[in-house]
Amino acid sequence: MIYLTRIEHFNAAHKLFNPDWDFQKNEEVFGKCANDNWHGHNYELYVTVKGEPNPDTGFVFDVKKLGEIIRDQVLEKIDHRNLNVDVDFMKGLMCSTENLAIGIWNELKKYLPQEVVLHCIKLYETPKIYVEYFG
């Protein structure tokens, strides 16, 4: 079994704000991340697929195609966007790194060929903070 990872990056604005809570409670729980006018990050996205190398190509999956799917189906929707306002697959969800990783997993699953097994979405919000989702 080989694990193949493609690294991409995007920049986006967001805030952590639960509309069911008042402003004070949001400030207590989320601190500066609840700032009304948003803040933002340089996100780094690691997409890992797994499988056996195809004997004809030597590839688990054509990594150029993987890059195109990530760019066309995910980055087009989130790069230079406001995650709370602009992104259809985050509507109604808290825009945490955890939920964004799950959202990216679900989007990619729709567009990856059936034989490609998605293994992990690793998403860095800052160089010191990242999440991993294994489905």
Next chain:
Amino acid sequence: MKVSVFRKENFNAAHRLYNPAWSDDVNNDVFGKCALPNYHGHNYELQVKVTGEIDEATGYVMDMKVLSELIQQFIIERFDHKNLNLDTEEFKTLNPTAENIAVVIYNLLRPQIDKKVELQVRLYETPRNFVEYPV
């Protein structure tokens, strides 16, 4: 004998690049995705360089703890987890490009630091894009 000392700090902020004197079309042509209306954001990394003679008594060019506290007080508290366009006085009418942010940071720090030492700021907007001022 002159020596340079450096201090790195980080802040996360939202912004957009938009010239209100231009139409939306011109803004889109010039700034591309950076002009999108709902903002995007970055993990900014600020590197502050102080150059001067080593003080014989302390062995320091400048006390790094003092430098760190000045950056925290005058830069990080002002810009961290903010929307640069909406939440800061400095960018109410100034486009918050990396270039302009670096000049603003220099101008905020310069009066706080001993005139005997030289000051230069390097600002990373992403790991790949950075600017320096003065040059």
